Amino acid sequence: MDPKDEIKQKTDIAELIAGYVTLKPAGMASFKGLCPFHAEKTPSFHVSTDKQIWHCFGCSEGGDCFSFLMKIEGMDFPEALRHLGEKVGVEVKRFDSAATNDRQRLIAVNELAARFFRKVLSDSPAAEKARSYVAQRGIPEDLLDKFGIGYAPDSWDTLSLFLAKKGYREGDGEHAGLTQRRKQGSGTIDRFRNRLMIPLRDQHGNTVGFTGRVLLPALTNPQLPNTTSQDGPKYMNTPETALYRKGEILFGLDLAKQAIKRAGYAIVVEGNLDVVASHKAGVENVVASSG
Numbered sequence: 001m002d003p004k005d006e007i008k009q010k011t012d013i014a015e016l017i018a019g020y021v022t023l024k025p026a027g028m029a030s031f032k033g034l035c036p037f038h039a040e041k042t043p044s045f046h047v048s049t050d051k052q053i054w055h056c057f058g059c060s061e062g063g064d065c066f067s068f069l070m071k072i073e074g075m076d077f078p079e080a081l082r083h084l085g086e087k088v089g090v091e092v093k094r095f096d097s098a099a100t101n102d103r104q105r106l107i108a109v110n111e112l113a114a115r116f117f118r119k120v121l122s123d124s125p126a127a128e129k130a131r132s133y134v135a136q137r138g139i140p141e142d143l144l145d146k147f148g149i150g151y152a153p154d155s156w157d158t159l160s161l162f163l164a165k166k167g168y169r170e171g172d173g174e175h176a177g178l179t180q181r182r183k184q185g186s187g188t189i190d191r192f193r194n195r196l197m198i199p200l201r202d203q204h205g206n207t208v209g210f211t212g213r214v215l216l217p218a219l220t221n222p223q224l225p226n227t228t229s230q231d232g233p234k235y236m237n238t239p240e241t242a243l244y245r246k247g248e249i250l251f252g253l254d255l256a257k258q259a260i261k262r263a264g265y266a267i268v269v270e271g272n273l274d275v276v277a278s279h280k281a282g283v284e285n286v287v288a289s290s291g
């Protein structure tokens with residue numbers, strides 16, 4: 001069977017849509033709810049589970065599981081196909097171009113690094129200072145998990161060695177902006193050292209880069225320059241890569257989409273940690289422009 005048809009057959013469209021829209025039963029094999037694509041007070045958005053389609057009688061939008069995901073997540077068709085394929089266990093190979101494979105590989109390296117930094121922050125004896133820093137900033141464990149915040153140890157090659165152990169080539173870490181070639185000798189060294197690591201994710205939640213922040217108390221004077229004498233810049237981002245271009249990421253958007261839709265507007269703050277603080281206060285329709 002064509003993977004597209006197989007994915008469609010295995011996807012429960014009502015379950016998929018219920019992740020975004022509160023659905024109520026409306027007759028046999030049918031649900032309705034408030035349309036996520038136009039503002040309304042009376043439900044005119046219908047989902048038919050036997051036909052596996054959705055349709056809004058208010059704005060005339062409609063389609064299948066793929067078009068729903070494309071529209072609500074802003075995905076293109078191959079992305080929607082892969083996303084649903086992963087959910088229902090159908091492998092999607094035929095739509096992969098070489099560029100998509102490179103992109104997926106870079107995302108995989110970034111996500112592996114994010115898990116590594118996260119684990120170091122929560123478990124490593126070398127992260128004691130970082131743990132007291134996040135405690136002092138009042139960031140609780142569940143928000144560290146939600147944002148995937150971690151710590152890059154104060155060492156030259158811990159991540160480089162970890163990536164090699166996991167079977168990645170030196171070039172992978174370099175292309176992802178996580179490591180750099182040694183000036184002398186062979187091998188690579190870690191770009192981020194002794195920094196709090198905040199993953200930068202695209203709107204679908206893929207990790208495309210990092211902001212590394214030095215472990216210093218928040219500056220009380222905002223006029224001070226973005227530098228500290230011995231530790232390098234206060235904030236250091238992943239350099240431009242095939243995945244990450246400065247200014248293209250709205251930090252926190254992957255976690256804010258639903259709240260923005262509900263509220264009808266987004267709050268833009270300056271710093272990534274301001275977004276975290278806002279979630280802590282229960283306000284989730286927030287993004288930062290500094291990613």
Ligand SMILES: [Zn+2]
Pocket residue numbers: 035036037038045056057058059060061
């Ligand atoms: Zn509608």
